[in-house]
Structures are given as C-alpha cells and as structure tokens.
Amino acid sequence: MQPDPEDAAFDALAALAQHLRQRARAARHRLALVLAGDAAWTLAAASAATADSDPLWLSDRAVASLARPLAAAGQLLGQELDALVYDAHGGLDPDGLGAAAGTLRGGGLLVLLTPPLADWPQRPDPQARRIAVHPFTPADVGGRFIARLVRVLETDPGCLIVHQGRPLPALPPADGSPARPADRPVSPARAATADQQRAIEAILKTARGRARRPLVITADRGRGKTAALGFAAGDLLAAGATVLVTAPRRAAVEPLFRHATAALPEAETKRDGLAYRQGRLIFIAPDALDLTAPPAELLIVDEAAGIPAPLLARALARYRRLVFATTIHGYEGTGRGFEVRFRATLDRLTPHWRALTLEAPIRWAPHDPLEALIARALLLEAAPAPREAIADITAERCVAETLDRDALVEDEATLAELFGLLVLAHYQTRPLDLRHLLDGPNVRVSLLRDRETVVATALTADEGNLEADLTTAVFAGQRRPRGHLLPQTLCAHAGLAVAPRLRYRRIVRLAVHPALARRGLGRRLLETLCAEAQADGIDLVGASFGATPELIGFWDRCGFTPVQLGTRRNAASGEHALVVLRPLSEPGDSILAEAGQRLAERLPRLLPGPLRQVSPATIAALLATLPGRTPRLDANERCELASFATERRALEPALPLLIELASARLGPTLRQRRITAELATVVVGAILQMRTPTELGAEADTGGRTDLVVRLRRAAELLLLEV
Numbered sequence: 001m002q003p004d005p006e007d008a009a010f011d012a013l014a015a016l017a018q019h020l021r022q023r024a025r026a027a028r029h030r031l032a033l034v035l036a037g038d039a040a041w042t043l044a045a046a047s048a049a050t051a052d053s054d055p056l057w058l059s060d061r062a063v064a065s066l067a068r069p070l071a072a073a074g075q076l077l078g079q080e081l082d083a084l085v086y087d088a089h090g091g092l093d094p095d096g097l098g099a100a101a102g103t104l105r106g107g108g109l110l111v112l113l114t115p116p117l118a119d120w121p122q123r124p125d126p127q128a129r130r131i132a133v134h135p136f137t138p139a140d141v142g143g144r145f146i147a148r149l150v151r152v153l154e155t156d157p158g159c160l161i162v163h164q165g166r167p168l169p170a171l172p173p174a175d176g177s178p179a180r181p182a183d184r185p186v187s188p189a190r191a192a193t194a195d196q197q198r199a200i201e202a203i204l205k206t207a208r209g210r211a212r213r214p215l216v217i218t219a220d221r222g223r224g225k226t227a228a229l230g231f232a233a234g235d236l237l238a239a240g241a242t243v244l245v246t247a248p249r250r251a252a253v254e255p256l257f258r259h260a261t262a263a264l265p266e267a268e269t270k271r272d273g274l275a276y277r278q279g280r281l282i283f284i285a286p287d288a289l290d291l292t293a294p295p296a297e298l299l300i301v302d303e304a305a306g307i308p309a310p311l312l313a314r315a316l317a318r319y320r321r322l323v324f325a326t327t328i329h330g331y332e333g334t335g336r337g338f339e340v341r342f343r344a345t346l347d348r349l350t351p352h353w354r355a356l357t358l359e360a361p362i363r364w365a366p367h368d369p370l371e372a373l374i375a376r377a378l379l380l381e382a383a384p385a386p387r388e389a390i391a392d393i394t395a396e397r398c399v400a401e402t403l404d405r406d407a408l409v410e411d412e413a414t415l416a417e418l419f420g421l422l423v424l425a426h427y428q429t430r431p432l433d434l435r436h437l438l439d440g441p442n443v444r445v446s447l448l449r450d451r452e453t454v455v456a457t458a459l460t461a462d463e464g465n466l467e468a469d470l471t472t473a474v475f476a477g478q479r480r481p482r483g484h485l486l487p488q489t490l491c492a493h494a495g496l497a498v499a500p501r502l503r504y505r506r507i508v509r510l511a512v513h514p515a516l517a518r519r520g521l522g523r524r525l526l527e528t529l530c531a532e533a534q535a536d537g538i539d540l541v542g543a544s545f546g547a548t549p550e551l552i553g554f555w556d557r558c559g560f561t562p563v564q565l566g567t568r569r570n571a572a573s574g575e576h577a578l579v580v581l582r583p584l585s586e587p588g589d590s591i592l593a594e595a596g597q598r599l600a601e602r603l604p605r606l607l608p609g610p611l612r613q614v615s616p617a618t619i620a621a622l623l624a625t626l627p628g629r630t631p632r633l634d635a636n637e638r639c640e641l642a643s644f645a646t647e648r649r650a651l652e653p654a655l656p657l658l659i660e661l662a663s664a665r666l667g668p669t670l671r672q673r674r675i676t677a678e679l680a681t682v683v684v685g686a687i688l689q690m691r692t693p694t695e696l697g698a699e700a701d702t703g704g705r706t707d708l709v710v711r712l713r714r715a716a717e718l719l720l721l722e723v
C-alpha cells in the first residue's frame with residue numbers, strides 16, 4: 001500500500017517540531033511555531049507537531065477534551081507549561097496571546113494556529129466583536145493589527161512558519177549565542193538567584209531600616225519577583241515580624257505565600273495568612289487595607305500598578321516601611337505608567353525612596369526568542385521618544401496631524417512612539433488597546449510632531465447619532481449600545497433624554513510627552529481636534545476621565561465644562577469618572593447648558609450620600625468650575641452665620657445654614673481665589689460631605705475637632721463676604 005502523502009508530511013512536521021523543541025530545551029529558550037492553513041489542517045498539523053508533548057490547548061473549537069476557550073487565557077497566569085497551542089481560528093485576542101505566552105517556561109513551545117497568512121487580515125475575525133461598536137458589525141473592524149502581526153511573524157528570525165500545501169521550511173539558524181545555563185541559585189535551600197538575593201536583601205533592609213525609604217521593585221514577567229518577595233517575607237516571619245501583603249487579587253500572591261513557607265516547614269496556615277512563632281504574614285485586600293490600616297512591620301504591595309493610585313498614596317502616608325512591586329509589562333496595568341504617575345507622589349511624600357529592577361529571567365534563559373517576538377507583536381516595549389531627543393519646543397512649532405491608519409501601521413517608528421506615550425501616560429493600557437487604536441471602526445488617531453518626534457497624541461472615538469427608538473430605550477435604561485459612553489452617560493445618568501441623537505467625538509486618550517508638560521501642547525492638540533470635529537459636523541467634543549484636581553483644572557482651562565460625576569469609583573484608577581464637554585453647534589450648546597445646570601443642582605445633594613467618598617480636594621476643584629447662585633438665606637440666617645464666624649455660636653446649629661452657603665458660593669469664591677484650596681477642601685469634607693474629623697484626617701489635614709471648627713469659622717467669614 002502507498003503511504004498517504006499527507007501522513008508523511010505530518011510525520012516530517014512532527015520530526016521538525018521535535019528538533020525545534022530539542023533546540024529550545026538545550027538553550028532553555030521558548031520558541032514559536034506557526035501553522036498557517038485552513039482550520040482542519042491546522043488542527044491535524046498541531047496534533048502531529050505536539051504528539052510527543054502534552055500541550056494545553058486554547059481553542060474555541062472542540063479540539064481536545066482538555067482544551068480551554070480562548071477567553072480563559074487570562075486565567076492561566078501563574079501556571080508553568082512546556083507546550084501550548086493557541087488556536088487563532090477562533091480569533092486573536094492580543095491580551096490573551098500575551099498572557100498565554102507568559103505561561104511557557106524555558107524549553108517550551110508556543111504553537112500558533114492561524115488562517116493562511118496571506119488572507120488572514122481580510123478574513124472575518126471572531127474576536128473583532130470586542131471592538132465593533134454600534135452600528136458597526138465585526139466586518140467593519142479593520143485588519144491592520146493582524147496585517148502587522150503577520151509581518152512581525154514573517155520577519156522574526158526565530159519564528160518557524162509552516163504553510164499548508166508548501167514544503168516544510170528549514171529550521172532557522174540557531175542564534176549562535178552559546179547555550180545559556182540556568183541562572184544558578186546562590187542559595188540552594190530556597191533557590192534564589194543572585195538577582196533575587198539582591199532584592200531579598202533590599203526588602204529586609206527596608207523592613208529593618210530606621211529611615212522612611214520605601215522600596216519600588218520592578219521586573220518583567222518571569223524574573224522571580226514574587227518569589228523574592230516571598231523569601232524575604234519568610235525571613236521576616238521567622239524573626240517574629242508581622243508582614244501585610246496586598247495585591248489586586250489574592251490569587252496573584254499565592255506563590256508569595258508558598259515561597260515564604262519554603263524555609264519555614266512548620267508555619268501554620270491561618271484563615272488570613274500564615275503564622276510562624278510570633279510572626280504573621282497576612283493578606284489584606286486593598287480596600288480593607290485602606291479602611292483599617294492594621295499595624296505591621298512591613299507592608300508589601302504586589303502588582304501595585306493594578307491598585308488605584310490614591311489608595312497607594314494613602315498607604316504610603318500611613319506605613320513607615322513599604323515595598324511596592326510591579327510587573328513592567330503586566331496585564332493588570334502597566335508598570336511603566338505606574339512608575340511615572342506614582343513617582344511624583346513618592347517624590348513628594350518619601351523623597352528618599354529606592355528603586356530596584358530584577359533583570360535576569362529565571363524561567364528561561366536571557367535573550368529568549370518568544371519574549372522578543374511577543375514584545376514586538378504587542379508593542380510591549382513601546383516607549384516615547386527619549387528625553388534627550390526632545391528639543392526645547394513650543395506648541396506653535398509643532399505640526400498637528402490626524403493619521404491615516406493604513407499608513408500608520410506601516411510606520412513602526414511613529415506607532416511605537418505614540419503607543420509608548422499612551423502606555424506611559426495612562427495607568428492601564430493593554431495590548432488590546434493597540435488593536436483598538438489600529439482597527440476600531442469609529443476611532444481616529446491624532447498627534448503633534450516636532451520634526452520626526454511624536455510629542456503628543458490623542459485617540460478619539462465618534463459616538464451618538466443614535467436612532468430615535470434606540471434613544472428611547474437608552475433613556476429607559478433598557479439598552480446600552482456598545483461604544484457610546486458620552487451620550488449614554490448623559491442620557492441614562494444625567495437624565496438628558498435627547499442626548500443620544502446628537503453627534504459626539506470623545507477623546508478616549510490624550511497624552512503629552514512628560515518632558516514637555518505645561519507648554520501648551522495639550523491645549524494645542526485639543527484646539528486642532530475641536531476645529532476638525534466642527535468641520536465634520538460634530539455637535540460636542542468630550543471626554544470621560546478619573547477626576548483629580550489637576551485634570552479638572554486642565555480641561556477647564558481648555559474650555560471643557562463638567563457635566564456628570566460618576567457615583568462609583570473606577571476599579572482601576574480609584575477615581576470617579578467625570579464627563580466634560582465642549583459644544584460645537586447650537587444643539588450642542590443647549591445640551592451643555594442643560595447638563596451643566598443639572599450637575600450644579602445635583603452635586604451638592606449627592607455629596608453627603610453617593611459622593612461622600614470622593615476626595616474633597618477633587619470636589620472643591622469641580623465646584624470651582626461650576627456656576628454659583630445666590631444662597632437662600634434671609635437676613636436672620638445671615639446674622640446667625642455671622643455669629644458662627646465670630647465664635648459666638650456652635651457648629652451644629654449653624655450646620656444647615658453653612659450647607660446652603662457653601663453649596664451656593666464655595667465654587668465661585670474658590671475660583672476667584674478668595675478662599676484657599678486647602679480651606680475649600682475642609683469645607684467640602686466637613687460641611688458638604690458631612691465627614692467627621694477622623695474621616696477627613698489624611699485627606700484634609702485637619703488637626704482634630706477644635707482646629708476644624710476654627711477653620712470653618714474662617715471659611716464662613718470669607719464666604720459671607722461674597723453674599
């Protein structure tokens with residue numbers, strides 16, 4: 001009987017894959033094998049290529065009894081695998097691909113199943129539904145991200161591509177570098193590498209030191225950061241210390257607890273952590289930490305980039321000895337953005353903080369081909385132009401452009417600089433954001449350039465223009481069409497029934513190069529965007545962002561009016577979302593007038609309730625942008641307030657009158673700088689949010705009740721001058 005040519009081809013493929021794995025194992029590197037062809041062929045080819053291993057399959061097809069759906073990729077974090085099949089016939093989720101690749105250890109093989117590469121970008125992609133917004137369908141989503149991915153795979157020196165119906169390729173030449181032995185543990189008992197040992201010593205120094213010097217540890221994935229934290233925690237536990245550990249998710253720090261016990265065999269597992277002799281290692285969720293702040297010798301904050309910055313700042317103020325650790329290219333928020341945004345707080349509160357980076361990978365040898373491939377494919381290392389390349393420029397000298405995304409995807413340098421800027425400026429930029437930027441059907445990318453250098457960028461999305469019946473359903477809270485945040489918020493939360501009929505351009509992201517902040521670049525880009533939007537017939541340009549006094553100030557100075565403050569805290573930023581708008585048409589003018597009016601009326605009423613936890617400084621900044629009104633106080637009531645101001649009356653009886661006075665006049669008085677921001681913050685917290693001095697403590701720096709009343713008397717005096 002003649003051998004089946006297809007069987008022979010699969011046998012040859014199996015042999016090739018075996019060679020690849022041998023090479024991977026010898027170098028302790030991770031390698032990628034792409035199998036490109038129709039769905040059935042790639043399945044059979046993957047089975048042949050992984051016949052001698054036991055891969056985990058990520059696939060939306062019924063391929064193997066133990067296959068997990070593509071959507072489960074994120075839940076694999078923390079696992080260590082030798083072989084993984086990612087079946088992109090079910091679509092390509094950039095976050096999922098990144099997370100899946102991170103689970104492979106040295107010597108492992110990633111097998112990527114794709115449609116034929118030449119027509120993959122044009123094929124419908126099931127994952128495209130995640131970026132298709134109403135009224136677009138997944139077919140309207142661009143194929144640029146996939147086209148770029150194909151280019152990256154085809155030009156990657158270490159990636160082996162097998163095409164259906166073509167002869168097998170030769171193994172790519174080995175990179176020539178000598179096989180790298182594992183980074184040998186310096187301490188065999190607990191297998192810490194030299195790099196980890198450095199971190200352990202630094203953590204112990206932080207925990208035992210007298211000075212207030214928090215330690216910030218950054219590391220890429222696979223550098224053994226969590227294990228190093230665990231080893232150090234184990235040492236402290238053995239010495240009788242209490243160590244608190246917080247992280248966005250408990251599961252993320254399980255390895256920390258495991259490594260802490262490595263040298264403490266008889267440690268006892270308690271409900272909240274570990275106990276050993278007199279010491280305790282306790283996990284505490286970030287919110288609980290914020291509320292209770294239990295005493296401890298050391299607080300470890302792992303995956304700090306995934307925890308809201310205001311909460312980190314409060315922990316920094318409360319604990320003397322802290323270690324912050326973060327993954328540079330994590331999927332819970334990027335460490336780079338964390339470092340830049342949190343650095344200012346660290347500099348202010350603890351100027352002598354120390355930084356330490358774990359460089360050497362421990363789960364694979366240095367110069368890992370898969371790490372390099374994924375970094376390129378998902379632009380994980382994208383960075384804005386270096387500071388040295390930034391000339392001393394003015395806003396006028398820059399050139400504004402709205403980019404043609406077909407050209408952008410061919411221009412790696414611009415793409416990397418602008419994506420790097422977004423990653424740096426925004427806490428939680430994920431690989432999916434790159435796909436959204438390139439392929440979102442309602443998205444535009446704009447930038448300011450100084451010669452070749454990208455110095456500012458903005459991502460915008462067109463929203464609204466919804467049909468009448470959909471508008472009615474949105475107002476009734478029955479429908480939430482994807483991708484219409486501004487009209488949806490105005491309609492469903494601010495009660496503006498007609499809002500979804502108008503056309504909006506939302507500024508999804510805005511970032512100015514950090515070396516060029518406050519030189520008018522942000523304003524210049526916004527002006528250009530507004531002029532373009534007006535020419536395109538847009539009614540309102542707007543944005544929704546985590547409200548802070550600084551950002552409120554920026555948008556206000558650029559002519560945007562606040563119209564809605566969310567009552568829930570954003571889990572990522574820890575801040576409440578504020579919507580701001582700038583009108584470009586008559587209908588836009590009337591929506592804005594109505595929305596602004598509603599916010600001014602509703603805000604004071606919500607402050608003692610759902611908005612009680614918003615930072616008083618943020619509320620004060622917001623009030624300063626809103627119109628004031630004449631307080632509803634008769635002559636007698638004014639006299640009562642005056643006597644409170646001059647110390648003849650107690651606070652409690654004057655409270656209702658103070659609430660009315662502050663609701664009506666605090667904003668304008670602050671705007672005219674007749675009251676300081678500090679004093680206005682105290683008034684917001686103590687009067688409008690009705691917080692106790694203890695609740696206000698860290699946020700308004702009151703020195704107890706007596707001091708608080710003195711300040712409120714002074715505030716009443718200043719506010720009365722305005723009436």
Ligand SMILES: CC(=O)SCCNC(=O)CCNC(=O)[C@H](O)C(C)(C)COP(=O)(O)OP(=O)(O)OC[C@H]1O[C@@H](n2cnc3c(N)ncnc32)[C@H](O)[C@@H]1OP(=O)(O)O
Pocket residue numbers: 425426507508509510511512513516517518519520521522523524543544545549550551553554555557558
């Ligand atoms: C939807 C979103 O993306 S919101 C998030 C915005 N982006 C970020 O927070 C990322 C990091 N930050 C940045 O990229 C920039 O600092 C931006 C975009 C916030 C501001 O851009 P810049 O170029 O620094 O602002 P620019 O110099 O144009 O300032 C315009 C006005 O805002 C004021 N302003 C700027 N920053 C601040 C601030 N932190 N606090 C108060 N006012 C400010 C300026 O004083 C100026 O007003 P003036 O001319 O009347 O004095």
